[in-house]
Amino acid sequence: MAIRESFHSQLDSVKDHLLEMGTRVEGVIDQMILAFASSDTGNMERIIQDDYLINQLEVGMHDQVTRLISRQQPVATDLRKLIVALKISSDLERVADLVVDIAKQSKRMKKDSLLPYQVKIVAMFTIAQEMIHKSLLSYRKTDLMLAQKIATMDDKVDSLYGELIRELFKLNEDHIEIDQITQLAFIGRYIERIADYATNLAEWVVYEVNGKHFDLN
Amino acid sequence: MMALSQKVNVEYNQNGGSVENPVLDKKVVYDTKDLNLWYGKDHALKNINLAIYEKEVTAIIGPSGCGKSTYIKTLNRMVQLVPSVRISGEISYRGKSILDKSYQVEDLRTRVGMVFQKPNPFPKSIYDNVAYGPRIHGIKNKKILDQIVEKSLRGAAIWDEVKERLHENAYGLSGGQQQRLCIARCLAIEPDVILMDEPTSALDPKSTLKVEELIQELKKEYSIIIVTHNMQQAARISDKTAFFLNGEVVEYDQTDVIFSNPSDKRTEDYITGRFG
Numbered sequence: 001m002a003i004r005e006s007f008h009s010q011l012d013s014v015k016d017h018l019l020e021m022g023t024r025v026e027g028v029i030d031q032m033i034l035a036f037a038s039s040d041t042g043n044m045e046r047i048i049q050d051d052y053l054i055n056q057l058e059v060g061m062h063d064q065v066t067r068l069i070s071r072q073q074p075v076a077t078d079l080r081k082l083i084v085a086l087k088i089s090s091d092l093e094r095v096a097d098l099v100v101d102i103a104k105q106s107k108r109m110k111k112d113s114l115l116p117y118q119v120k121i122v123a124m125f126t127i128a129q130e131m132i133h134k135s136l137l138s139y140r141k142t143d144l145m146l147a148q149k150i151a152t153m154d155d156k157v158d159s160l161y162g163e164l165i166r167e168l169f170k171l172n173e174d175h176i177e178i179d180q181i182t183q184l185a186f187i188g189r190y191i192e193r194i195a196d197y198a199t200n201l202a203e204w205v206v207y208e209v210n211g212k213h214f215d216l217n
Numbered sequence: 218m219m220a221l222s223q224k225v226n227v228e229y230n231q232n233g234g235s236v237e238n239p240v241l242d243k244k245v246v247y248d249t250k251d252l253n254l255w256y257g258k259d260h261a262l263k264n265i266n267l268a269i270y271e272k273e274v275t276a277i278i279g280p281s282g283c284g285k286s287t288y289i290k291t292l293n294r295m296v297q298l299v300p301s302v303r304i305s306g307e308i309s310y311r312g313k314s315i316l317d318k319s320y321q322v323e324d325l326r327t328r329v330g331m332v333f334q335k336p337n338p339f340p341k342s343i344y345d346n347v348a349y350g351p352r353i354h355g356i357k358n359k360k361i362l363d364q365i366v367e368k369s370l371r372g373a374a375i376w377d378e379v380k381e382r383l384h385e386n387a388y389g390l391s392g393g394q395q396q397r398l399c400i401a402r403c404l405a406i407e408p409d410v411i412l413m414d415e416p417t418s419a420l421d422p423k424s425t426l427k428v429e430e431l432i433q434e435l436k437k438e439y440s441i442i443i444v445t446h447n448m449q450q451a452a453r454i455s456d457k458t459a460f461f462l463n464g465e466v467v468e469y470d471q472t473d474v475i476f477s478n479p480s481d482k483r484t485e486d487y488i489t490g491r492f493g
Contacts, residue, residue: 004490073449075476078489211478 007072014064014085015140018092021057022136025092025099028054029129029194032099037122039111044103054096061089077208084208088139091197091204095132098190098197105183105190113180117164121184124160124191127153131198138205147202151216157195164188243270246410246440247292252306254287256299261287263464265306269457271409271440274432276451276472278444279461280487285444288461289412292442293329294322311409327354330403334415336395338387338402343370343379346387346398350406365405372438373401374431393424400431404439411435413443417450429454448488452476460484 028047035043065082068074074082106114131153138146165188168181199216206214247269254262262284269275277285290296291308294315308315315325338346347366356362366383370376375397379390387398396416403411413432417425432441432454445451451458452472459469460483468475468484479485486492 007490075448075452075488076479076485079477 004072007068007074007078010068010072011074011078011081014061014068014082017057017061017064018085018089019136019140021054021061021089021092022132022139024054024057025096026129026133026136028096028099029125029132032102033122033125033129035103036106036125037118039106039109039114041107044107047103048100051096051100054093058089058093061085077211080208080211084204087204088201091200095194095197098194102187102190105186108179109183109187110177110180113176113184117167117184120160120164121187121191124157124164124188124195127157127160128191128195128198131157131195132201135198135201135205138202139208142205142209144206144209147205148216150199150202154195154199154217157192161188161192243273245269246271246311247442248307248309248312250307250309252288252291252308253304254284254291254296255301255303257301261464262291265466267459267466267469269440269442272436272438273456274436274441274443274454276443276445276455276458277461278446278448278451278458278487280492281446283461284464285461286414289414289442289444292410292412293326293331295331297322327406328408329410329412330406330408331412331414332396332399332403332416335419336392336399338390338395338398341387342384343387343390343398344383347401347405350402354406369401369405370398372404372435373397374427374434375401391424393420393427396420396424396428397431400428400435404435408439410440410442413441415444415446418446425450448476460487462487 028050031043032047034040035047065086069079069082072078131150134146134153135150137143138150165185168185171181196217203214203216206212206216245268247267249265249267249269252262252265253260265288277288279285287296291304292310292315296302296304304316306316310325310328313320339349341349344366347369348362351362351365356365367376367380370379375394378394379398382389387395390398396419400411400416417428420428429450432443435441436456443451443455455472457470458472458475460467460475460479460481462483468479468481470480474480475484476488479488
């Protein structure tokens with residue numbers, strides 16, 4: 001059998017494309033945090049409008065992986081690399097969708113109702129952003145130690161989300177309109193889900209290397 | 218090396234027959250222990266330890282010259298036709314040592330059939346090819362021979378294609394049909410094990426598919442050991458896979474494990490095409 005150099009360089013290119021997609025998703029999160037902190041509805045709208053670009057990257061990744069599987073019949077690590085690329089691209093696409101959901105909810109928020117919770121939500125969002133960044137870094141470097149650290153960060157996001165929800169429960173309509181409370185709760189929930197997806201990404205890195213599923217939560 | 222025989226507890230009772238395997242609930246057909254083989258000074262097989270189970274397909278893979286064909290030819294002692302061969306260690310078939318001189322090679326080959334890389338029908342009719350073995354074993358009754366021929370041809374999934382032309386020369390068949398005829402010839406002596414040495418490497422994709430489908434059917438009744446260069450074939454049809462390299466068994470495990478998450482890096486590198 002000939003050594004499959006060209007196939008293995010195609011596998012490298014799948015990884016490169018996925019990391020490009022990851023960089024774009026990180027960029028969207030970054031823009032969203034800035035837009036949220038400054039209540040910049042113009043930027044929020046741009047995030048909503050540009051989401052199709054990330055969807056296209058996911059479709060492209062699916063096409064590339066499907067072609068390689070059908071033409072090269074990969075096995076073992078090579079097959080896992082492709083399966084993991086598919087899973088991570090789907091997870092990243094979902095993360096971008098959640099950012100869009102946050103943008104839509106945030107646009108409906110009144111500045112006054114947002115203000116008391118802005119710091120906490122930005123703090124949560126920043127941790128979730130760092131989790132995505134580190135998961136992608138662990139994927140880039142195949143760094144299992146880093147992948148395993150993501151779980152502890154997820155605990156922090158969960159605890160901040162719990163605090164936010166408890167605070168919102170205590171509010172009544174004298175202080176804030178009920179629909180604003182709901183929007184805030186949704187925003188918190190979406191950020192918490194982004195952190196969960198970051199943990200998923202890290203789990204896929206572990207699976208790619210070991211061939212075993214490992215629940216980091 | 219992660220030999221499957223180390224993971225499961227292979228035991229024999231006092232009569233030499235294999236006992237139920239406690240882990241896999243299958244009996245051992247062939248048990249190879251510390252097998253070494255030399256062609257003159259060339260050490261072709263090194264400390265082979267393999268337990269092969271009944272009614273399964275066991276695939277043997279590895280690069281050219283790794284010893285895989287030599288190994289299956291030791292299982293019916295064909296390898297001893299090479300004058301310079303020297304063997305140490307033990308191979309037991311159904312609990313009895315086949316390397317023991319008291320073991321009649323004719324008995325062994327009645328129990329263990331073989332199919333080769335290139336179809337090799339005799340220059341006789343389709344019928345006579347299949348009836349050849351039973352006739353050698355003294356069966357002369359036409360009715361019985363007819364039954365054996367039909368059953369064997371049906372077993373090899375070729376009956377419908379040849380039933381109208383049983384007395385035509387076998388050389389008139391296509392390559393794929395000839396190979397299935399050779400399998401039918403093998404089935405006619407009702408073997409226990411079928412050894413296959415790259416049985417589809419000379420066949421076109423359609424015939425290959427038919428033989429692969431046939432192997433899946435045959436394993437319900439027979440134990441099959443197949444040497445193949447085609448790793449996708451090993452992945453598709455076998456229950457267990459042994460990876461040979463430089464005369465050694467690097468890894469032997471369930472085919473699912475070998476092709477999804479092998480333990481040894483050399484196996485991984487071979488099946489993913491990083492060498493070979």
